[in-house]
Amino acid sequence: MTTPDERRRNLIWGREALEELSADATLRQHWRDESAELLGRYPSVAALKDCSDPGLEPLQIQYAQVLSASKDLFQRMRASPACSEQRRYSLLVILRHFY
Structure with a gap:
C-alpha cells in the first residue's frame, strides 16, 4: 500500500522529471513540448509540500487531469525504444507510487 509520504515524494519527483524532460535537448521535440505543457499545469512543489491532507486528495482531485496525463507520458516514454535504460x-x- 502506498503511504501519503511516498505519494507526495513521487508527485514531487514527477514534477522534477517534467522539468528535466522539457529541458533535455536529446529528447524528441514532441516529448519536450508535452513535458513543458504538463509542467505548466502541474502543482507546484510548495503546493505539494503544504497540502494539509495527508492523502493529498484535494490536490489529486484538483489536478487529476494533469496528473493522469503526466502518468500517461511517463508510461509511453518507458515503453519507447528511444528511452534510455537510466531514464526507463x-x-x-516515479510511477511506483504516482497518483
Whole structure:
C-alpha cells in the first residue's frame, strides 16, 4: 500500500522529471513540448509540500487531469525504444507510487 509520504515524494519527483524532460535537448521535440505543457499545469512543489491532507486528495482531485496525463507520458516514454535504460528506470521509480 502506498503511504501519503511516498505519494507526495513521487508527485514531487514527477514534477522534477517534467522539468528535466522539457529541458533535455536529446529528447524528441514532441516529448519536450508535452513535458513543458504538463509542467505548466502541474502543482507546484510548495503546493505539494503544504497540502494539509495527508492523502493529498484535494490536490489529486484538483489536478487529476494533469496528473493522469503526466502518468500517461511517463508510461509511453518507458515503453519507447528511444528511452534510455537510466531514464526507463527513473520513470519506473516515479510511477511506483504516482497518483
